[in-house]
Amino acid sequence: MDVFTMTGRKRETYDVQMVYSSLWECALGIAAVTNSRLIDTLEKPYSYWKEVKESLSEELVNQLEYVETNNTWKALLQLLHYTKNENIEAFTTHVQSLDNVRLKFLCLPFVGDRFQDVREKAAYGDERAITALKEITKENPFFPQYIEFISKSEPTELKTHLIKVMTGWYRSVVAPELEATEQILRTDYESKKEMKAKVSAEELVQWATGGIQYLPEPSVHRVLLIPQFVYRPWTIEADIEGTKVFYYPVANESIAPHDNYMPSQSLVLKHKALGDEVRLRMVKLLSECERSLQELTDQLDLGKSTIHHHLKLLRAAKIVETNQGKYSLNRNGLELLSAELEQYVNR
Template sequence: MDVLSATSRKRETYQVQLQYSVLWECALGIAAITNTPLIKTLEKPVEYWQGIKESLPTGLLVELDFVGNKNTWKALLQLLHKKDFTDLTEFTSYIRNLSMRDFTFICLPFIGRSYQELRGSASLGQESAIKEMMKITNDHLFFPSYIEFICQANGKRLKEHLINVMTGWYEAVVKSDSKKLHTILQTDYVMRNKMIDKMSSEELVEWATGGIVYMPEPCVHNVLLIPQYIYRPWTIEADIEGTKVFYYPVANESITPNDRYTPNNLLVLKHKALGDEVRLRIVKLLYEQDRTLQDITEQLDIGKSTIHHHLKILRAAKLVEILDAKYSLKRKAIDMLSKELDLYLNQ
């Protein structure tokens, strides 16, 4: 059936906001060192994390073990989203002064606007609400056990735990490098902020996160981008009321801000990927339509293993993805190339 549109309304999108703070870096560092399965995949080597553990006081190690068992790093991030805290003292004072009901409510994960009343009931200790929240989040890696813990925990002790682990980590790991970290985060924030008026919201999110395509969702009107150094190369995704959050890895040039000739690593990967005749041919084929490996092999009359190698390079550069068992060109990534090059040349 043919349909004629009688509306001029444009497709809804979201607004992008940016924030940065060493406090985010502190909380994410706590999350990183307590995530044993993931730690081997982080940019900083395992030896770095082992060295930190060996240098920490026993009391802080006990608190970190508790974080690892109960995932209380999630509570730290939830609390950090409530205000634009100027320093650690303001953050810890905020935690101490919260009522127990508000404290529990904030620590619980946001699972959707329609479940806010349920979240409130769970924060008051209503058993049926707690069980319902656990049921709704059953497919999440740790939310059910985390929800149960937050609702049943001794609020006063949990507050002290969060304050102790945040303060201990800041003093032992972050404080000595806080000025350097602040400069790195600020540099990346300024660079991304310059592009808000030059890119669409979706382009900006994809560029900042290194390839995440986030399409508008109902009831999500804002995307918050928060640069982080400690969790490179990973982007961490979270949800708060009406906002999608991406804690994204800072760019290479933000780490060496005094060297204006350092290009963004992804920009280098993209241009290297396109600097080959076979890969350019593949890009043109995929520009026309999505194709299977067999389709590309037949079109170019080149062996499957060779084509697969070239596709792997294009995927690593975030120019190509797999959708429904076919290779697909990420057109926005191609469209953004000129803007990214312009930013590098003029920074």
């Protein structure tokens, strides 16, 4: 269907803001060590996590087991969005100052502006609201159980647990490496801040997160980018009022800030992917229109296994994407290449 538009407005987008803190690293470290299903996929090997756990006090290990059972790492992340991320003492003071209902309200997940009253009633312990909130979030693998737990937990016990696990992990794991960790986070923050002046908001999000194309959506006016080292290579996505949050993995060059010759992994992957005649031909073909594997095979007169191998490299570099069996060019990913190269050369 042909559409004739008479609007003169540009499509609205979101504002990107960035923040970093060792407290985010602390909460995400707790999330990582208690995620038994994901821990083998993290960049830090299982032996690292095993060694860390063996070095902890019995009390802290018990608190971590409580986190794993009840997913209270989510509560820590939620609360940090309403805390001045100055230091662990500020976090403790803030949690202690919250009244019972406010504590539970902040810990419960945000699921949209129109459900804020349901969220508040659930914080008061209203059974119908709790059931409704669980139904709204039923597609999430852990939200319903987590909502039940938060809504019915004893506030003083919940506060004590959150403070103990956060301060315990911070002092045992984060504090000994604090200077190095903050340097990594600060370096990545400065890198993203510099790139923000060169690219669009959507391109910045895609570059920072390693390829996530987040398009503007109603009621979301801000994207918050939070660098993290402990949960690499994963990006964690979350929602708070009016804001989409991405806890994204810091770039390789941020880990070695004194090495001005260290390129980003994204830059390396893209140049490797484009450094081949067949793959460049594929990029040209996909710039014309989306194509199936069979169509690319016919056009290039190569075997399907060979074409599939080249497509795998292009997809890993975020230059090509797939949807319902069709391959297409990720133009944003390709257009970012010049900005990434310029930033690397001028760093």
